[in-house]
Amino acid sequence: MTVDQDRTGVTTEELSALASEALHHTERSRMVRVGDHLKREWQLYVLLLPTIIWLLVFLYKPMYGLQIAFKDYSVFRGVANSPWIGLEHFHTLFGNDQFLRALKNTVLISIYSLMFGFPVPIILALMFNEILNEKFKKFSQTIVYLPHFISSVIIAGIVITAFSPSAGIVNTVMGWFGVDSIYFLTKPEWFRPIFVGTTIWQEAGFQSIVYLAAIAGVSPTLYESAVVDGATRWQMMWKITIPSIMPTIIIMLIIRIGNMLEVSFEMIILLYQPATYQTADVVNTFIYRQGVQGGQYDMAAAAGLFNAVVAFVLVMTANTISKRYSRTSLW
């Protein structure tokens, strides 16, 4: 047997044995380190446990059921015993006008929410940051955060009342200017603006907390330095605050894009009615009607899976673009 030798006289076999031993040793020492860490910080891992269990039970275990999107599912035969039918449900879905309409509405509502809803929390945070009177700042923050803590049912009730043609404040104010009453919630053309406006009102304040926290993390000396240089508050906002919180804005945008097709299901259900399906019916409400009300679980699973795949592609794309151009990314 010929054995290679390097200049030090060590054979290749010996080298490989040494390397394997070193690798084994490194592996063992890493295991020991992990073990030591677990032993030392076990309380932290116990705190993490409920979240992991929640994820496994509610997000990972149901993935098993995803297979019914490719099966002719029967409740009596169960998930495992229902026959495979390939992509038939997807073919049906894409031939279904109601699904295509729901998909179009989902995309449009998502785009409007992103366009109008995404900048609002940032603007709010920037405005809060400029309020110098602490009492007024706290008061206005409380007012703006409040709708987030109100149940969607009540929010929808407020919206329905506000836009009511007989006693709603919107129509009352319009009446002062001689404008005829409009039954907004039965008009398809008004659904999207009302829905987007409502979700902005409900969530923008709460979402601004993330940006306020990011602003709080900006070193005060950056502002002091700018003050000495002669910058106005407006210039400081544009040249320091916004660029400093840009990584947070990008991360939030990626997350938002990932959740783009997850249009607020409860709010749509609460606000829409057959008269507005044309613009209000989204994929999630379609799934609800098909799956829960119509009993077509396999078709609903196919629609849901499609939604998830699109969201996955969107978040991956946004993350990759952001990583390439701004050096900020989720992972």
Next chain:
Amino acid sequence: MSGVSLRNIVKRYGAVQVVHGIDLDVEEKEFVVLVGPSGCGKSTVLRMIAGLEEISDGDLSIDGRQVNRVAPKDRDVAMVFQNYALYPHLNVADNIAFGLRIRKEPKDKIAASIKEVGEILGLTPYLERKPSDLSGGQRLRVAMGRAIVRRPKVFLFDEPLSNLDAKLRTQMRAEIKRLHKRLGATSIYVTHDQVEAMTLADRIVVLHDGRIEQIGTPMELFLNPANAFVAGFLGSPPMNQILAKVGTGASGPVAEIGGQKLPLANLPDLQNSVGREVIVGIRPEFANVATEGMPGQINITLELVETLGSEALLHATLGGDPFVIRTDTLGKLRTLDAVTGFTIKPELIKVFDGKSGMALAGQVRKE
């Protein structure tokens, strides 16, 4: 004239007064260092000069103009911050140009200024880099670049070297000194490091609890501290301070320390002062080591010898108080363990009042 004048400057935060009537005149082109322990008010004074803190009372003038109510941008000062305050999203060139762009200077002037400052500070190869890609020393240079690019009347430095390691600090200290010589700008520099103060300053202002303890050149303060605080703050290691009582010796007053008599200079304040409590101050480098049997020595109990290379620090006790001697090691390193005491010329000993801590009159030493 681009001097800075502080007259009875006071700072209060609510009911708490932190700066108590500071009077200081900084001459044009002078490099003045405000030094003192943490919380002495030195940064507050600097921030009041910059306009970042309101002045509660007193007058502040820059270049002969009262600026108490003048906005920071109109005071014509530039400040280098402790953490450099570089904008992380801007590259070096844009950081340097920030102040000029804010003031809407012409583009060609900005470009020329960036080039010039880059050359002065050796930043030309790094102009396109972001601050996160720079070393600590380079970041400090950028911060200085941002200050000098505007050609202000007064430069303010707030502990700019405190985030650097010891080696880089020494290097950057020299660079700041060189830059000051080159630009000749009026500079006020805050530090808690007495070595920085001694090496950089034309004049040092020692602050303690919001009050000025002493103002003078580094050597004036080193040789003639006005009180025990200044004596203990400047010098490394600091001056030994031993509580003693005045007695009489064969040739004049002595300090009685643990049954030993240390001859003192014949100061007017020590005449007819037998029994008066004083603080005897001895610089570690002024004491000469003595071994067993040497005449006229004051005995000490040696505890530790720290060898630093060309010199050594002898840690001992005298009358129960810690006592340090700094000595050469050349030719006597092996004998240092046998040191039993020290000798010192009486005129090299500082005597402070035991109660007020103020230096007794008549002790002025020339450099």
